[in-house]
Amino acid sequence: MIEVRQLRKRFGDQQVLDGVDLTIEKGESLVIIGRSGGGKSVLLKHLVGLTHPDSGQVLVDGRDISHxxxxxxxxxxxKFGMLFQSAALFDSLTVEENIAFVLARxxxxxxxxxxxxxxxxxxxxxMPGIQKRKPAELSGGMRKRVGLARAIIYRPEVVFYDEPTTGLDPVVSDSIDKLVVRVCERLKVTSIVITHDMRSMQAVGRRVAMLHLGRIYTSGTPAEMMASTDPVVSRFVRGISDEKVHTF
Amino acid sequence: MTELPAKVMQSLLAGLGRFSLMVAEVLRSLTTQRLSGRDLTSQLYYIGVKSQTVVLVTGAFTGMVLCAQTYFQFHKVKMDSATLAVVSVSMCGELGPVLTALMVAGRVGASMAAELGTMRVTEQIDALRTLATHPIDYIVVPRVVATMIAVPLLTAESIAVGIFAAYLVGVHLLQIDPGYSLVNMQRFTDHRDVLMGFIKSFIFGGIIATTGCYKGMHCGQGAEGVGHATTEAVVYASIAILMSNFFLTLLLTRLLALI
Structure with a gap:
């Protein structure tokens, strides 16, 4: 359904994406993991067409959308729905107006x-019965749920999640993970989740791709990633920093 | 040594290019997309109705001070009754449109840049795009159309209040003869002066909205980026209004003379 071919993107001196190749099948639940600042969100923005690449292609149902x-x-x-890291609800509209945005337009x-x-x-x-509330009256977890409701109301084929559990406590994070799985199963949509939360990766992913140094370094099931003996993968999934390299 | 001016020039040209593309997209949207009446009404209310106080106060005090200053000079050569004619012509062709536009640029242009800038840094503009909505159609076009409708109306109010305030000051405070004043005002104020003010204020409305929206939609990251965008929106719009006013005066004087 979505195919990425040799995608490259540079910001100033930094080569963020350096030849990404990735294929996402219809109905798949793919998690893309990688270090903070490693280009996961940039890759996601290319998949949705929010950013244009320097070179390479993004094919959606065989059509190149990159240009x-x-x-x-x-x-x-x-065809797409997207849940943003900050939920990105429209402040001036109520919850109902936010969710109904596409239908009303x-x-x-x-x-x-x-x-x-x-x-x-x-x-x-x-989250029933909160139609008349404003986004400012909602907690972080509630905003994410409303953001997801807005993304799925028009029955998209693919739902993108940009760090859906970032900034949430473990209990709310778990509930969001379960929600992602439920949406994927009930609506039969393709799910693409960007995260560096390993618990979330195991809960929502059927396949995991790791972005490292601007390329897809490896991919496999969540269990295979957790059991990997590759030093790069192993250090990342266990959260062990390389002392020789500054990680911040 | 030549690197810095080259960079500044490159950045200026890139900015002008982005601004031109945005204006072209606004024109394309106006001709191909349906404008939402609800969006337009809410913008008209915010830009037009809510700006009235500041515009009316500006118009009234400008008319009053212009009347007093003109009187002080004209009184020396016994031309008291021409005072209100000068006020009327100046308010219609120059001061009304320019001062109204500057006040609206300060209030509305800044607000547009801050609102759109905040939407940009909180990913709300990206969210619009993922919801299959062009930001120009939803955010920019209603604001541009509403400002281009509201500014001429606000200018008309400002001119009317300014002339009325000048009349009160002239007749009741400075003891100018009301009959001669009104006759002179009608004699020297041409329909061309009114038309010039109307055309100018229509163009100034476009300048305010496009500058405010452009600065908001292309602002830098974080609170600092939004702050810079807000300041630049007011400064650039004000400069553009003052500069274009000069050229519009020359052009419109020639064109309106043909009518």
């Missing part, structure tokens, strides 16, 4: 249908 203009990309993005859905689908989406993320 489409913003208006052409809008139609492609209709399409102008061909009656208000009753929109209200019903918003209520369904909120049920799915276990």
């Amino acid at each position: 489409l203009n913003e208006r052409e990309l809008l139609a492609v993005r209709r 399409e102008r061909n859905h009656p208000p009753q249908e929109i209200a019903r689908r918003v209520a369904e989406a909120l049920e799915m993320v276990e």
Whole structure:
């Protein structure tokens, strides 16, 4: 469904992506792991068409989206839903208006249908009855759930998650992981999760790809990654820093 | 030695290019996309209705001080009754549109840059794009259209209040003859002066909104980036208004003479 070929991106002197090759099949649940600042979010933005690469291709259903203009990309993005790291809810709108954003903009859905689908989406993320609240009144976990409801209400084919558990306590993180799995199973969507949370990786991933030095270093099941004897993978999944290298 | 000016020039040209592309996208959106009445109304309320106090106070005091200064000079040569004519012509063609636009740039241009800048740094603009919505259609176009409608209306209010305030000061405080003053005002104030003010304020509205939106949508990261964008939006819009006013005066005087 999504194929990345030799993707390269440089910001100033830093080569963030240096020839990424990756194939994501329909219905797959893929987790991309890697060090902070290693280019995971940049890769995700390329997959959604938010950033244009210096070279390489991103093929969605066989069509290269890397050089489409913003208006052409809008139609492609209709297949995608995305949960941002900060949830990125629109401050000026209520929860209901945030979730119904796409449906309301399409102008061909009656208000009753929109209200019903918003209520369904909120049920799915276990946050019923908060339609009239403003994003500023929600906690971090609640914002992520509302962000996810907004991303799935129009039934996308692929849902992208950018660090869905970052900044949340372990209990809320676990509930978000379970929610990601449930959304994937119930809606039969392809899930692509960016994370450096190993617990989250094991909970939501069926396949894991590790981004290291701007390339996909290795991939496998979560169990294979946890049991890996490769020093780079092993140190990362166990959270052991290399003392010779500054990690911050 | 030549590296710094070259870099500055490169950055300036890149900025102008991005600004031109944004304006072109606004024009494309206006001709191909349907503008949401709800978005336009809420922007008109914020930009037009909420700016009235500041614009009316500015207009009133400008008219009053212009009347007093003109009177002090004209009184020396016994031309008291021409005072309100000068106020009227100046308010319609120059002071009304320019001062209203500068006040709106300070209030609305800054607010647009800060709001859009915050949306950018909190990934709300990226979120819009992932929700299959072009940021120009949803954020920029309603603001540009609303500002281009609101600024001429605010200018008309400012001119009317300015002339009325000048009349009160002139007639009741400075004892100018009201009859001669009104006749002279009507005699020297042409419909071309009013039309010039209207056209200028329409263009100034476009300058304020496009500058504010551009600075917000291309602001740097963090609170510092939003702060810089806000300041630059006001400074650049104000300079653009003052510079374009000069050229518009020359151009419109020629063009309107043909009517």
